[in-house]
Amino acid sequence: MNELIKAEVITIGDEILFGQITDTNTQWIGAQLTDMGIRPSWKTSVGDNKQDILNAFSEASKRVRVVIVTGGLGPTKDDITKYTFCEYFGSELKIHEEALAFITDFFEKRGRAMTALNTQQAALPTNATYIPNRWGTAPGMWFEKDDIIYVSLPGVPYEMKNLMEHEILPRLKERFRGNIIKHKVVKTIGIGESFLAEKISDWEDSLPSHIKLAYLPHFGQVRLRLTATGSDETRLDHELEELVASLLPYIETYVFGFDQDExxxxxxxxxxxxxxxxxxxxxxxxxxxxxxxxxxxxxxxxxxxxxxxxxxxxxxxxxxxxxxxxxxxxxxxxxxxxxxxxxxxxxxxxxxxxxxxxxxxxxxxxxxxxxxxxxxxxxxxxxxxxxxxxxxxxxxxxxxxxxxxxxxxxxxxxxxxxxxxx
Missing domain, CATH: 3.90.950.20 (CinA-like)
Structure with missing residues (x-):
């Protein structure tokens, strides 16, 4: 069996910890990584504090192969992600000519004047691989250290999603051709989590080791999520369908849908x-x-x-x-x-x-x-x-x-x- 690649998502910004905005990035990133066979194993939210960010990078490096960082790439003084990456990797900021040309063109096409702060957005750590951001002015960055990949992306969801879809995910797919992760969700209503667990206890005990079950309660509903890991997608799909078929006789009266059904x-x-x-x-x-x-x-x-x-x-x-x-x-x-x-x-x-x-x-x-x-x-x-x-x-x-x-x-x-x- 291929190695299971684990990932961690680190969100940077006081506004998330203060509850001023909702972190939707982690949820979306997790779904994309899962679909390509990388297991999201950790999520960390860090404020705009250099030492806390450094600690988060260090801890992530001990447990995962892929670290996705969002936020802190804006032009203002509170956006410190690039400076922190420089310290973490022992590098320095330098104007990246391709990034500068791209940002300049971005402003010219919109008839807007660039400021010194905008120019500074083209300054990247010298050991970073430049990832062009065609949807904004904050470039993405790709780092590698000790066989670990670090990706830095803007926190703006629209920019982050486009960079992930068009730049980051293709690179990760090329690098890691590891295990496949498949989910199957059975949605129930009208029965509590503990009662449901009791009803399907024998069935749950018989699950093979490569298939895990999670109970996800939500407003009177309980979603049963089966997660299968392996290298043969067709076989995993078949196993999940067979397991759901064997589950339904226990709880069919409470099941209203599957997967994306609402x-x-x-x-x-x-x-x-x-x-x-x-x-x-x-x-x-x-x-x-x-x-x-x-x-x-x-x-x-x-x-x-x-x-x-x-x-x-x-x-x-x-x-x-x-x-x-x-x-x-x-x-x-x-x-x-x-x-x-x-x-x-x-x-x-x-x-x-x-x-x-x-x-x-x-x-x-x-x-x-x-x-x-x-x-x-x-x-x-x-x-x-x-x-x-x-x-x-x-x-x-x-x-x-x-x-x-x-x-x-x-x-x-x-x-x-x-x-x-x-």
């Missing part, structure tokens, strides 16, 4: 296949479910519309919820959820309709109906199904989890309805 795209496919439509009545989710559905191109083929019935008055006038229902059971009740779903299905002319009503928090709860008490319903040609949720998280998370559970109730209702017709 709940809303799975539902869209089911509705499109049956030439059916859907509508939504939202109270506590405030339009979030509608956002999830319409975020996907093609949703107009099956999505009729939605009523965000945040007030009882709108529930009555737009969804035909009875006043006596609201008086007897309250807005947060199974009975109201049923009438909302059935009212939306009728008002919107949809085959299926889902409804949500509850107390997302942090205020509004009572002893009888605490924060997190939420009813969801799905009306279909076969009748109306309901589910009571007792959530314990923040308002934002309660809304996201409710949307997932409501969509899953819709998914199951669609499947049950059309299976009953067969």
């Amino acid at each position: 709940m809303e795209t799975v539902i869209g496919k089911l509705l499109y296949e049956q030439q059916a439509t859907m509508g939504i009545a939202e109270s506590c989710t405030g339009g979030f479910i509608s956002h999830r559905i319409t975020a996907n191109s093609g949703s107009s083929l099956f999505f009729k519309g939605a009523v965000v019935s945040y007030s009882n008055d709108v529930k009555r006038t737009q969804l035909s919820v009875k006043e006596e229902t609201l008086q007897a059971f309250g807005a947060v009740s199974e009975q109201t959820a049923i009438e909302m779903a059935e009212g939306a299905r009728e008002a919107l002319g949809a085959t299926f309709a889902i409804a949500t009503t509850g107390i997302a928090g942090p205020d509004g709860g009572t002893e009888e109906k605490p924060v997190g008490t939420i009813w969801v319903a799905c009306a279909s040609p076969s009748g109306t199904k309901t589910q009571l949720l007792q959530l314990k998280s923040s308002r934002k998370i309660n809304i996201e989890m409710t949307s997932s559970y409501a969509l899953n109730l819709l998914r199951k209702s669609i499947i049950d309805h059309y299976q009953a017709l067969v």
